[in-house]
Amino acid sequence: MERIFSVPLKGGNYTDVYFADDMKQVNALVEGNSFAVADENSASYLPECVPSVVLPSGEKEKNWNSVDKILSAALVRGLARDSLFIGVGGGVILDMTAFASSVYMRGARLMLLPTTLLAMVDATLGGKTGMDYGGGKNLVGTFYPAESVIIYPGTLRTLSDKEFRCGMGEVVKHSFLSSGTDLSDFLSDNLEKVQQKDEESLREMIRLSLAVKIEYITKDPEEKKGIRGALNLGHTFGHALEALRGFSLSHGEAVAWGTVQALRAGKAMGITPSDFADDGISLIKRMGFDCDYTIPEEEFAAYCNAIGKDKKKRDGVVKFVLMEGQGKPVLTPIPENIVKAVVCH
């Protein structure tokens, strides 16, 4: 097994990220006094011989009811503060397992095994945990980094094309945010091999994508300096669409759509260079996303209301991440007429 990153956390701890070659290597990592959580889709990747709870799948299950099931199962099994919670699945399961482990006896240990591309490049690093609340995404949660993240790319073989594409939405977001062009160059040259799930290409893309995320989160672990906020590129537009559509949309599709809106808004406001915006939008389209979806005008008020519930609101003003160019995010409010122009037309 190869350790690809050791991400420094405050207090002198680390999140260690590994590539596993097969499930045997995953099983070898698990110790006594562990407890695993999966959903119906990821249950086949549960480590052997570990007590576990399997939840129903889907974003609509990301609520207290599910977190409660995790906590009560842990309690029944007699887990202590030094026991290990193991989350096995996509972002929903990982976020909830991490949230449960962060509040169980004020903090148990945590290992994450992402089984979707989106989770591999997004949900496992940075310590964001949470559940949906009161109609808003991730409105309740904590910052609680895992002590280890095990990426077994073999789990991607059984992933649906739709789910795979969702992960690509985050990867392309990282390619814009990266200070260098390694990831964008890699994507331009290798998109087909990646889409055919060539394992070597996948590993390289995951590694490059994680490197960008690590660059941002280590500078701003708890989103207090405005640096890490850049990782929310596409999320303010995207989350509001998800809220409006009752989570019928996948997170990756929403973020890809939101990133397109952010590029279009930035271009309209003279912040994003036209070339950069157009190249970005065409790369997102090449990945197979529906970027032309528009909000019907009669729903625009409800859409704005959903934007107003965004966690990123400070001093009462919602700020969006826009791009001044490669690796140059800025946080800025957008006039409502421009929001309307990009999402409704």
Place this chain on the structure above:
Amino acid sequence: MERIFSVPLKGGNYTDVYFADDMKQVNALVEGNSFAVADENSASYLPECVPSVVLPSGEKEKNWNSVDKILSAALVRGLARDSLFIGVGGGVILDMTAFASSVYMRGARLMLLPTTLLAMVDATLGGKTGMDYGGGKNLVGTFYPAESVIIYPGTLRTLSDKEFRCGMGEVVKHSFLSSGTDLSDFLSDNLEKVQQKDEESLREMIRLSLAVKIEYITKDPEEKKGIRGALNLGHTFGHALEALRGFSLSHGEAVAWGTVQALRAGKAMGITPSDFADDGISLIKRMGFDCDYTIPEEEFAAYCNAIGKDKKKRDGVVKFVLMEGQGKPVLTPIPENIVKAVVCH
């Protein structure tokens, strides 16, 4: 208003502790974008002109249902991540408000206004938040220190004798744990003035008691080094009694009773000097606690089971805090026959 402590936290932040002379000083502290939480007993101390939610009183309300009410009220009022949660009340309200603020959008700001002696000397420092879960006390929670703690001793004038005594249970615990004898000497000399609620004596006692707590928590902010565990003197015995009695007992009464059991067990095991144990027990009795309560033998199995659910369990073994003498706590398992000998006889 007098700032009496500025407690360093990891990451360069501080919890500032103030003495307020009246409610005017408290009101002057509150800023826009705040939201206060109280229960029926503490509602009269809510700051003016701040939106608030008032919950039913009592330990049995310390559950997700109440935390949910706090979170949903905050959401309805449009609170953002940089808004201020203000907890006003005893330990139950402060723990739940702090827990809610710690998970609201992954962490809002937090101010605590304790209105009971127990909360003033115990619940406001150290960042422990939580709610009861699955029959166990504080099994779900976080570490999330407040940015400010406002102690207005005037609130103690309306406190019942029983509630006041509960706070004294924690104070006497701190007097044993202190490396010096300032607090024990003060208590021996001034117990009557304190019990008459003489304000100058109360301030001095609260200040000395907080100094002991600060000594322990700054050495071990997240209870990972076994130092802070000493603050649990009396808690393992006491929590199990509370669990057995369905929380009909107050926390301070349970801790005082538990401290007596710990002194008796330490004496029986040859760990605690007889003089120290006897003097300690008689000081606790002087404060008016029922120290002679015994667990009926037929309930001993259930009592042991409640001990087994204790958060302080590590590697499957429950460790108790016993005293080797003034300011010398040790963490050790206790043989079951000794537990039985002290709690059943």
